[in-house]
Amino acid sequence: MIEVKEKWNLDIDVEDKHKKCPFCAYYEQSIYYRETDGFGWFSVKYYNVCCNSCGAEGPEKRTEEEAWKAWDKRKRKSDKS
Numbered sequence: 001m002i003e004v005k006e007k008w009n010l011d012i013d014v015e016d017k018h019k020k021c022p023f024c025a026y027y028e029q030s031i032y033y034r035e036t037d038g039f040g041w042f043s044v045k046y047y048n049v050c051c052n053s054c055g056a057e058g059p060e061k062r063t064e065e066e067a068w069k070a071w072d073k074r075k076r077k078s079d080k081s
Helices: 064-073
Strands: 005-013 029-037 044-051
Touching: 029 064, 044 064
Parallel strands: none
Antiparallel strands: 005 029, 029 044
């Protein structure tokens, strides 16, 4: 049987280089990562951005950069392309 362990860690990034939350327009977000240890000899990290105000979360991505890009691509329903 394979045991999967997960660790959740938090790195706060409140710089002004990312878009505000598409739901509550709050400007501070945090990046979380989940680290899995499936076989004991390797681990995989998954990152996602979370709003510090309303808790909205972006999708999980394999790198921190991809998670921020996915967050910045999110649009409010009222935004027009």
